[in-house]
Amino acid sequence: MAAIPFPRRRPGRVSLARREALWGYAFLSPWVIGFLALTLIPMVATLAFTFTNINLAQEEPLRFVGFENYQRLLADPQTWQTLGVTLRYAAISLPVAMILPFALALLLNSRSVRGTGPLRVLYFLPYVVPFVAGVLIWQGMLNGETGWLNAVLRFIGIQHPPNWLDDPSVVYPALVLVGIWGIGAGIIVNLAGLRGIPTELYDAATIDGAGWWASLRHVTLPMMSPVIFYTLTLGVVDVLQYFLVPLVLNDGTGAPAGTTLFLNLYIYKTFFTYQDMAYGATLAWFLFLITLAFTLVLFWGARRWVYYAGAR
């Protein structure tokens, strides 16, 4: 019996799968090129900078300095002060940034609240205002003399309301207030998570005699744990990179008394104001390593409390 000839591929033609893969790479390439050009290569370059004496004035010839910049970082009190500022602010702002959007999303998801559609829009609306414009508006609102906030406090009888932006003891709550401006996105993420929880779980819990609190604790929180983990991780990364608000609100001076000189702001100033690129790059890598450490700890801990319903 003669063998049936195997159909040969026409020369110069690529298979469908290969063609699809090529198209896939073609569509991916803008991101890959962008990532290489704007992220990975600059990252590698900054790592190289950390071992040099590169700066804008470059009064000395460019040379390899080994770990000098890292030694300087460890001995630089400003590094630890600015890290302390960042962590102190994180301790205040992170719980607010986590709990408030979750609580508001719970409220908006409740059947007993009417007008949730317009409320969702209202909560999200500030998020679409350019952030710098929002910060400038807050600058006016928090002004100790003429700000609306203090006008309200005076109206209700507080004769000497705090000087929000100039008093070290109240500046962090003021910054948290500014941060609340942008919780619309957090509400939407939480709301999407809440909407994804199967209602039969609540029905089963109700049959088992669970009240509101028990349902929240034993159904909502476990089912929302991936969303909470996601927002927590992003929140930690965001707060470690906190920058724009103090830059705009206090012109990046760190006023009052250095309490708004965050680590990321110090990095920016070291680069652009003090023009010390090598040390700025070292500080940037320091921040990267801190962020990485926090993120790894979060991922390690997530195994204990994050529940993925679909996971095997």
Add this chain to the structure above:
Amino acid sequence: MTSRRIVALLAVVPLLLAACGGPTSNKTQIRWYCCLGGGDGEDQVKVEEAVVAKFNASHPTIKLIFEHQPYEAAFDIFSTEISSDNPPDIVGPLGIGGGNAFPNQWLDLTDLIAEHKYDLSQFPANTVQIYQFGAEGQIGIPFAYYPSVLFYKKSDFTEAGLNEPPHKLGDKYTFPDGTQADWNYDTARKVALLLTVDKNGKDATQAGFDSDNVVQWGYEPQRDDMRQTGADWAPGKLLADDGKTAQIPDAWAASWHWFYDGIWKDHFAMTGPQFESPDYNPSDYPFFTGNVAMSANYLWSTYGVGDLGEDWDIGILPSYNGTVTAAFNADTFRITKHTKHPEEAWTVLTYLLDDARADLLGTYVGMPARPGEQAAFFDTLSANYKQKVDWQVAIDSVKYADVPNFESPMPHYNKAFDLIDQTYSHWQSTPGLDLDKEIADLRDKLQQLFDQP
């Protein structure tokens, strides 16, 4: 090749050519970077663009490209351009402090001045020396001055029944009862108190004056930089002549005490939050909106007095220990040391300093560095204001310019500037400070900074 492919190719080639800038030009491109000092006002940019157009029309071998950035972003962008090896050729208008913020970035013009026989003798010698920076050489040529003067709102004096401040050094101030006093900071304080008014119409000398509800302040020193406040009292600098030691000139400390007390005890000066408030100070300086009766500021600040109409004039600054000192700003254009075309950059530089100076000085409200041109400059300026402003005060104030200038170089200039900025901001927003201790702390911190390698 199919006709469709040919059409596509024909469509793409012109786009590629356009993207690449089309046919290459033989002109040397020189980039003029603005605005690390002034020059970023809407009207100023129009004048600058017109100057560029005129230059390009008259210079067939050079293409001048104007690159202007708002002041707030200009420092970062300039840093980025230098660090990415893409620096501009010419920078300006640029003040002394703005230049100091970028040490070792400016071309020494000594050889170009000699080669082109540029006549520096047309400028007063001390103004040429301002731009001689030791090993960096002659990094600038005088162009514009902005002496400090005392702006005042005439109607505030009339309403308070007070005489206006003196216009000449040595003239005394006459109080309503006919007594006369030297025009010094003690007298200025007394006048400022009489001009500080609360919402009930009481001035700061009267019983029942409500310091929590001031609606008109008596005196506003130049507070952009604490060194300027000090330099209106006496010349000085924070770095001693040995180039290593941090110092606080006594007169500067006295000026800071005077201002601090003016804010927190006498209430004739705005607090920091009041100064930052858009309600009290919506446009850079509170004098512009008529909330302040007297304001020490530079000549360039005339850009903002339009809303006061004819209700303002300028007087001489008060004296300290019998001497008047007027802090001054000076702007010029500089060539960056990284320029690949120093000869062409020199052509542009001298065009801006010489041919285009009338247009540029006019829009910057900069007093010409050439003494012979100052009278004509003020004649032109007078046309903008219906009242008769006593410009002679500004001309006279040059004689009292602070030498050494308060913006003199110091080690780690940007860090030191940051430190004094934070300190001054703290004082303006915090009552009850022990200012002597604060000043001592500032000196110690500056010394630590100067001691750093």
